[in-house]
Amino acid sequence: MIYLDNHATTRCDPRVVEAMLPWFSEHYGNPHSGHPLGQEANAAVEQAIESLAEDLGVPADSIVMTSGATESNHLAIIGACTHPRQKRRHIVTVTTEHPAVLDVFDVLETQGFRVTRVPVAQDGEVDAGVVDLNRLADAIDDETALVSVMWANNEIGAIAPMAEIADLCHQSGALFHSDATQAVGRLPVDAKRVDVDLLSATAHKFYGPKGTGLLVVGNSNRRVRLRPLMVGGGQQHGLRSGTVNPAGTVGIATALRLCSQEISQNAERDRSIRDSLWSSLNSAIEGLRINGPAVNRNPAVNGDSRLTGNLNFRLPNLQGQAWMAATPGIAFSSGSACSASEAKPSHVLSALGLNDSEAGSSVRLGVGRFNSIDEIEDASNQLIASFRRLLE
Ligand SMILES: Cc1ncc(COP(=O)(O)O)c(C=O)c1O
Structure with missing residues (x-):
């Protein structure tokens, strides 16, 4: 996992x-x-x-x-x-x-x-x-x-x-x-x-x-x-x-x-892993849209308004939960929170102005200290493969 x-x-x-x-x-x-x-x-x-x-x-x-x-x-x-x-x-x-x-x-x-x-x-x-x-x-x-x-x-x-x-x-x-x-x-x-x-x-x-x-x-x-x-x-x-x-x-x-003690190395590592994950997914899957502040801004120039390890985006034609179910080797989360038996769209994504279907087609990926760059390559390959399988 x-x-x-x-x-x-x-x-x-x-x-x-x-x-x-x-x-x-x-x-x-x-x-x-x-x-x-x-x-x-x-x-x-x-x-x-x-x-x-x-x-x-x-x-x-x-x-x-x-x-x-x-x-x-x-x-x-x-x-x-x-x-x-x-x-x-x-x-x-x-x-x-x-x-x-x-x-x-x-x-x-x-x-x-x-x-x-x-x-x-x-x-x-x-x-x-x-x-x-x-x-x-x-x-x-x-x-x-x-x-x-x-x-x-x-x-x-x-x-x-x-x-x-x-x-x-x-x-x-x-x-x-x-x-x-x-x-x-x-x-x-x-x-x-x-x-x-x-x-x-x-x-x-x-x-x-x-x-x-x-x-x-x-x-x-x-x-x-x-x-x-x-x-x-x-x-x-x-x-x-x-x-x-x-x-x-x-x-x-x-x-x-x-x-x-490790704050700047951690932030740099999270940012580079997050950015490489985003660029692999974005180049393989057409039509991905970021939810929240822009990714890949230059913090030295623009200031950073997004956590370095955070990625949240929506997919074309696919529900986040379906993508999660089709990618069991990766722990990530979708833009819907299951409460009791129904899946409700995230109130955060709704507050951004996304409609229910856009929120439902969203996922959150959060990288951290124990993720390695090799693992991230494997993760993006798995995610891309399951996306393609689902749309076949
Ligand atoms: C922003 C924020 N506030 C509060 C909480 C709740 O934290 P705890 O599980 O320690 O009660 C969480 C955890 O999900 C969180 O992300």
């Missing part, structure tokens, strides 16, 4: 697994216990959090460990909007966010919050999928409590202009939350430099373990108040009760450190 689904999850790096192993059955203390076994677990957690803080450009006490980005998004958005001192009742997000943000906004809407969902640049534009800054500026007013914009999109790889968005939010006194799940580990993410107030991430998207995530709450520029969603033991400054997971925390910190 050639794995080209690195936006869904990534393989845990063996170096990360090795760092985690002692924290299961060798050093198994509860990091909140006062005896030596607890203290050593606590020291490992603290050291891991220091390392995360350094890599994200934030103070260590602004990091809250969670079970993943879904939980981090809930804590950030619900926690900030429903804090007793938060009097504003308007919240803003973007149509292409992950359901772990959009559905939280829907819940707050049922509780009386006014919600604005800002559109993105449409299919065919160079920055298709990137939030429209003029529309975002128009949406934010002095009643806006929080604005949530993802750093990079999980389907089409569109990267948001983070510093400009932070400025717009802070001019109106609104908090800026970013679901940075697809950006952390892939792009240099410095929460203080871009002045994001709340930032969500999850280890399994950057070669760390599943089930461990984090939320950055404030940075050294600004303090942020949250109402905790989980109460109990009062761990993590009372913001997230429950025993902190030492193995997971060591794992996410090791994974992020490796990404930080």
Whole structure:
């Protein structure tokens, strides 16, 4: 199986697994216990959090460990909007966010919050999928409590202009939350430099373990108040009760450190593998159309508005799911998400202006650390062969 689904999850790096192993059955203390076994677990957690803080450009006490980005998004958005001192009742997000943000906004809407969902640049534009800054500026007013914009999109790889968005939010006194799940580990993410107030991430998207995530709450520029969603033991400054997971925390910190150390080589490798995959497919199959920001721009000249490892395109005359079924040797995903028994077109592709049939004929290929150039040649040969078979 050639794995080209690195936006869904990534393989845990063996170096990360090795760092985690002692924290299961060798050093198994509860990091909140006062005896030596607890203290050593606590020291490992603290050291891991220091390392995360350094890599994200934030103070260590602004990091809250969670079970993943879904939980981090809930804590950030619900926690900030429903804090007793938060009097504003308007919240803003973007149509292409992950359901772990959009559905939280829907819940707050049922509780009386006014919600604005800002559109993105449409299919065919160079920055298709990137939030429209003029529309975002128009949406934010002095009643806006929080604005949530993802750093990079999980389907089409569109990267948001983070510093400009932070400025717009802070001019109106609104908090800026970013679901940075697809950006952390892939792009240099410095929460203080871009002045994001709340930032969500999850280890399994950057070669760390599943089930461990984090939320950055404030940075050294600004303090942020949250109402905790989980109460109990009062761990993590009372913001997230429950025993902190030492193995997971060591794992996410090791994974992020490796990404930080290797970030430019990784980006270059992902870009060259992605570009070679795209050029082989594009020259063998007529009529492919990119979904999202343009591929193959020169980042030194134009700036990059697409994750380097991301490819999302639509096919002529073929459903993405049929292509997937006909290419069992390759793990990738289609533009339809199966929910219960029906296949629904992706809301991200619909937000770009694609109709249901265009969304259904779309696929996402995501390359990553463990893909080799030889493997990619094999993958494109398999994909081209199955495409031709299907159209025979
Ligand atoms: C952009 C984005 N946000 C949130 C999530 C949810 O992450 P987790 O599985 O850690 O809850 C994902 C993962 O699919 C994602 O891609």
